[in-house]
Amino acid sequence: MPRISSAERRSALIEAAVRVISRDGIQAATTRAIVAEANMSLASFHYVFRSRDEMMRELIAFVVGAEADAALRSIGTGRDIRTALREALQTYFDLLTSAPRHEQVMFELLHYSLRTPELEDLPRQQYASYHSAVAALLTTGAEHGGVRWTRPVDDIARMIVTITDGVTLAWLADHDDAAANRVLDFAADAIAAYSEPLPAGDSVVPSPSALTRPRSNDAKEMHR
Template sequence: MARMGAELRRQDFVEATIRVIAEHGVANATTRRIAAQAGCPLASLHYVFHTKNDLFYAVYESLFSLPPQALEQVPAGATAAATAAEVLRQLITWFIDHPDAARAQTELFFWAMRNDPQMASKIYSVAIEATEQALQRAMGTELSEAFLKASSRLLIQLVDGLTIAWSAHGDLDRLRAETETACTALALLVASH
């Protein structure tokens, strides 16, 4: 049997954790259940991730790459307002295509706020920074640093709010309609700057 590299094994555990949390919640995301979902021995999980918090943070790290991925779909030469709206639209589209990630992200963040406030704060800070960098690359220097920070925070709040609402109502058509409303609002804000 061929040996699997630690990085590939790490990604398997992250993906398994997302599926387990989406199905069973954070409280029932045991390392045993995650290892079984990944099809790996429990000892391998403990070798790759020393603590469950390390594993949970790795799930977030895998989600931090979303803003740059969303920008790949944004047409070049768009206005700052259109770019911001399209980034929001593409992020929600990514979550629609990966509903387990949407559920896991929400569950994990609320868990972190209750059980590890420092992790929650770090997650939020890193998400803001990644979003700011993504918007900066997409929009160039059209926005001041203060407005870029405010726009990034609003974009994250809109994504979080839309995904939490979707978790509650489960209606994909409603999510798409609410996303378009949020895109229009974000575009109007950015255009007014």
Template sequence: MPTATAKQRGPYAKTAALQSRILETCIELFGQTGFHNLTMKEVAQRAGISHTGLLHHFANKDELLSGVLKLRDQKRKEFFLERGVDVLTVPASTAAIKAMLKTVAANDLQPGLIELHSTLSTEATSPDHPAHDYYRQRYASSIGLYTRAFAALAERGELKSDIAPEDLAAMFVALTDGLQIQWLYDRDTERIKRHVRLFLRSFIPGID
């Protein structure tokens, strides 16, 4: 006879799996149509559930967007951790910093995630967009992380540039974002990596 824990785990697991399916569907839909042009009925149809069923899990588009952004952050964190990189901490060694910077080139090289980022980050420049604060903080966090990384290399004599670390960091984020958009038109992964390496080599000697 199933235990009380088993009974609870079954419905909970099914609910979590359905919510995950809905959010995965929304990654693609938000990337294709943006936030404002997407309707809850379209989400329900693509996820293969009723409109009422969708509202049972997500009351509105704001809740869907919040869930999608959390899922994107989770996927990004897992991507880096699989490669030995903590996205919140500057690595201790020069070699590890260089590895982190190169890893960024391949980050999110999945059409759905890049389309999601490219579409929503553009929409969210409007202060009244529900993802405005998320992207403002995300860019500030990314630039802050790379600023600390470039500053650490400068302290070790591994940064050969007259450009301040914070300016290099802003340029690096702009480069990787721009290259990912270009990748949506021509999915040449090696070209993206090559361009990032060429940029880094221009001021970090010895990076391969």
């Protein structure tokens, strides 16, 4: 087969492993299944990875990073903060229903990490990453909506991650779209209750223009 640099092979194998795990579960992500998916020989695997665990570690870091990035792109465009929240949650839910396997993989990797001593520091980082991504989203959303949070953003971010995790699990189990949407309505109400209008003149962004501002360029440069 073609001659490929070591670094390319690493990422090719990781991407192949992600496909295998999505399709058949983490249990099926054997070295042979992965190299078959990547159209490589078995020996290539241990040429670039010292062990399967080493590859798993890189895979998880890669996939968690991508997940946080995806979250950061889901800014709601609603006029008021409640609508913006609901739309962001809907964006996530649409993502879930259109690619359920992806979120399923996230959970499987989490539990795999929790059971693997060499990876036991990863779950903490994984959730810290989620929380800070959502917190950044909340801060941006509040500025756009001309409100401020009456609780620490970190706490509210954790509430949101809590709810999306819970909704995801239940939906993966019973695929009840309507029930999930009712829970998301509830969540948007409850979270929006922890916001209040900014005192006049105190705002960084003038309220009226924020309300009518087009949504185009906002999400880009906000990377924590």
